[in-house]
Amino acid sequence: MRYPQNRKAETRQKLIENAGALAKKEGFATTGVDGLMATVGLTGGAFYSHFDSKNELLLEIIKRELAVSYERINQQSSQENLANFLNVYLSPSHLKLPEMGCALPSLTTEVGRADDSAKEEFEQGLVKIHHSLTAQLGDTQQAWAVISMVVGSVSLARAMKNPETQNALLNACKEFALKTENE
Amino acid sequence: MRYPQNRKAETRQKLIENAGALAKKEGFATTGVDGLMATVGLTGGAFYSHFDSKNELLLEIIKRELAVSYERINQQSSQENLANFLNVYLSPSHLKLPEMGCALPSLTTEVGRADDSAKEEFEQGLVKIHHSLTAQLGDTQQAWAVISMVVGSVSLARAMKNPETQNALLNACKEFALKTENE
DNA sequence: GTCTATACATTGATAGAC
DNA sequence: GTCTATCAATGTATAGAC
Numbered sequence: 001m002r003y004p005q006n007r008k009a010e011t012r013q014k015l016i017e018n019a020g021a022l023a024k025k026e027g028f029a030t031t032g033v034d035g036l037m038a039t040v041g042l043t044g045g046a047f048y049s050h051f052d053s054k055n056e057l058l059l060e061i062i063k064r065e066l067a068v069s070y071e072r073i074n075q076q077s078s079q080e081n082l083a084n085f086l087n088v089y090l091s092p093s094h095l096k097l098p099e100m101g102c103a104l105p106s107l108t109t110e111v112g113r114a115d116d117s118a119k120e121e122f123e124q125g126l127v128k129i130h131h132s133l134t135a136q137l138g139d140t141q142q143a144w145a146v147i148s149m150v151v152g153s154v155s156l157a158r159a160m161k162n163p164e165t166q167n168a169l170l171n172a173c174k175e176f177a178l179k180t181e182n183e
Numbered sequence: 184m185r186y187p188q189n190r191k192a193e194t195r196q197k198l199i200e201n202a203g204a205l206a207k208k209e210g211f212a213t214t215g216v217d218g219l220m221a222t223v224g225l226t227g228g229a230f231y232s233h234f235d236s237k238n239e240l241l242l243e244i245i246k247r248e249l250a251v252s253y254e255r256i257n258q259q260s261s262q263e264n265l266a267n268f269l270n271v272y273l274s275p276s277h278l279k280l281p282e283m284g285c286a287l288p289s290l291t292t293e294v295g296r297a298d299d300s301a302k303e304e305f306e307q308g309l310v311k312i313h314h315s316l317t318a319q320l321g322d323t324q325q326a327w328a329v330i331s332m333v334v335g336s337v338s339l340a341r342a343m344k345n346p347e348t349q350n351a352l353l354n355a356c357k358e359f360a361l362k363t364e365n366e
Numbered sequence: 367g368t369c370t371a372t373a374c375a376t377t378g379a380t381a382g383a384c
Numbered sequence: 385g386t387c388t389a390t391c392a393a394t395g396t397a398t399a400g401a402c
Binding site: 025026027029030098104105106108109110111112113116119120122123126127140141142143144145147148149150151152153155156158159160161162165168169172173175176177180 | 213
């Protein structure tokens, strides 16, 4: 082939993207190697020519997913205001499509049970997100509070059955966050 | 035996307690039947004389764990004030001992991927907790916001490596919640 | 009610042919 | 680099002896 190194890098990148979506939807532990490789048309054995282990894949997922969330938050919260960000993050469509959404409500609990390398990577990405939101809001404490609230809110709402209860929770958090900002 | 039905009920209750602790620490999916039964000195095959399936166990775990959290929150938040509850919930020891702590930061994400019966049970328990906190705070929206914030806060902090960053997050949320209450 | 044994699927990971 | 085949371990669940 003419560009073997490019093709391998592209396959690896595609694997990290697909694995991120699978992990956000069904969890990282339950994302099997065979199923992941099938999403790029390969078999399970080929996984280990791209990653040393599943744990290395987890580190790459965390790095990429939190970088993506950082870019989104940076864009959404700076182009207009906090309300814009909240409307997107606390929306019913974000609840329904975890594989397209922010990694924080989907992967945080599993990272909390992973080893230190994963927590280190996670912490780096999260601190960056916090800095971005702090710059927008002008308040470090409020930035941590808003991040915690929206992540908890989406996680809790996804574990409910009734859409009306979900919306009550999401809207309460939305209005509460806006109320505290206007003071 | 003289009290066979009592012994069976006690064993079942003990299994639900132990399974709840295991699930909060390592996750429900990774809590194997053999390992669970070993905690009460039995073998794996005996599990199915107490539960129809692992899913029935999950429902029992959710019911019991959220009832326990309800009692704790009810007691802590009413006997003094919001500060008392926040000091306990957002404490480093709560981070370090998930098996003894609230089920919400540990099990919510997994329930979000479970079937409707689990989400129904979860929603019932969570709504009760919300009602209790609403009665204490006098504000429905604030109650949802505080629950979401503390659950997100503990989840995120557990996924970090550096204790100083953990404490910065926990303390920021604590102070922010207290500030909003004094207005 | 609990035991051992077993069935059956799936997991992460490795070896060697191509 | 990818394939097939395979490994050892683990998962849920069932069957039948005691």
